[in-house]
Amino acid sequence: MAVTMRVSEHIKEVQSVIEGSQTSRDDVIATSWTRCIDDYHLDPVVMQEAYIVPHTQLKEHRERLDKLIRTAKYGLDALYHQVADHGYVLMLTDAEGVTVDYQGDASLTWELKKAGLYLGAEWSEARAGTCGVGSCIYTGEALTVHQSDHFDATHSSLSCTAAPIYDVDGSLAAVLDISALQSPEPKASQALTLQLVTSCTRRIEMASLMNTFRRDWIIRLSQSPAFLDVDPECAMAVDAEGRIIGMTHSTQRLLSRIKGNNWRQPHALLGCLLSDFFNLDINELPALSRALPTEERLLATIHGDLWFAHAIAPQPSSIQRRKKVVSGSLVSLYGDDAKMADLAIKATTLSMSDLPLLLNGETGTGKEFLAKAIHESSSRKSGPFIAINCAAIPESLIESELFGYADGAFTGARSKGKRGLIEQANNGTLFLDEIGDMPLSLQARLLRVLAERELLPVGATKAIPVSFRVLAATHKALPDLVSNGSFREDLFYRINGATLTIPALRERSDILWLVGQILTGLTDKPVHVSTLAGDLLEKYPWPGNIRELENTLRFALAFCVEGEIQPEHLPEEIKTGLGRPQCVSSVTQELLATLEAYNWNISETARALGVDRSTIHRRMKKERIERHYQPQGKR
């Protein structure tokens, strides 16, 4: 009976307030009641229990706020511990009012669920009428909706105190609410609760800013030097050019005040220079680090108001931190890429030993580049680095090129002896590129040199002692060549003290860094890459890896005159984002198979396919078919 009386009185009060009667309710409550009628068309007579969103929807809402839930966890746990004994539950909702995280007394689950103080409950104004979370979302301010402040009499036993949590870009991310099923009658009893919730949201925003902008400058401000380090009021993130890129909500209000802006327009602040608000330039930030006593770290706004400030320098990424253990030359191999960082750390350790290394990777991934860096990081760096492309030297010359020949080994003009490449590598590094293409007969001779550390030039009778480190590279799977008998197993073990595998360019996350490095090497002029062109370069699959990237940039430089590479300066296959054709037609497959079968003899291939030679040439040109790794002399 008493409940029915209370409900009808509440409905009457709501109606009289809507009609404009004087009320002792807070303004924020009265205006929300008006919205409920005018905007959401809710009827105070129709009472509705809390709405719980279906489980699958809740999962999606939670996933969207996952990062914040994890960041806020410690703060939420601490807050719940403070209020649990006083009968409060804690809810974190997203900006739509859906409860995505919850802590409450498990023994009261049934009552709490019924009252909507539970995971999945949706507390938007449009759905639930005037309520803590919904009205906080609408106003963007912390507030308490106490008992009969609720529009819907169903909720008039609840007291809900909510505060907004803003994202680092100033948009509303979430609402933190603590609610009680029962509370004392006066609304003032909730004043302390409001304080608690607000200071918790400030700390969550601070943690979120610190997490998001680890690699940028963070400036924290406080009116008290004693609280600057422990509980600052404001914090903002600033990029290398001194532009504001993130902020907590109190900073949003402070900066808006300085500029004379409405605080609800955070985008008018983002991107502005620090010097638009404070008498400070980015270069002066180090002076605000902990090197100076707190009392001396003063920062003045452009209007002369003073704040104590603490500037935190950008923290190096884990990859950058790990770069400190990578030896000098190997650092220049990569930017922010975890796979390359792992490779460089391994290469640094191995470069200190004399172990033979096998460098594996697709064509153009930088195997020779890596080999040189390893040489330069090793104790043999003052010796020569001799590179031999085992696939490029004609088979007939390879022996004399590698081993040299003695005086009089040949008749005629070349009767004077010649030092072979292996001898030239003495005291340095011998880099055997495309080792998988070395003929079996030479593999045996190379094995002997590696085993005995002495070499016998062609026609010589006396062996020469040699000391060098062997680095070998291949894009082929050497174990497969060993299995099919085209590579000697004993040589494989001799050159493979350890294997270093270089990732393909498409697997790397530092493509744009590489673009910058290569452009610096190709031109003295400053050249930028537009965002769109950069996107295309990052998306392209790069079958030819860094070599193809280098050629692409040469191509782009030839067409770009304005100092900025745009998509139209890129080759067709990159511009269209399609890449080179990945699958070959059956006609092309037949042509390839026949060429292979006839050892790339065009006349025999033409005869076998019943066409003339010019047709084969034309089709090879059209399909860009060419024989790879053919010894030079036979092309």
Ligand SMILES: Nc1ncnc2c1ncn2[C@@H]1O[C@H](COP(=O)(O)OP(=O)(O)OP(=O)(O)O)[C@@H](O)[C@H]1O
């Ligand atoms: N980290 C790097 N920074 C800049 N340029 C690089 C880098 N790595 C490789 N390159 C360039 O890419 C091209 C290909 O590199 P490299 O010849 O070392 O590749 P590779 O794997 O040995 O190729 P292949 O398998 O065809 O022998 C070279 O012009 C080299 O200068």
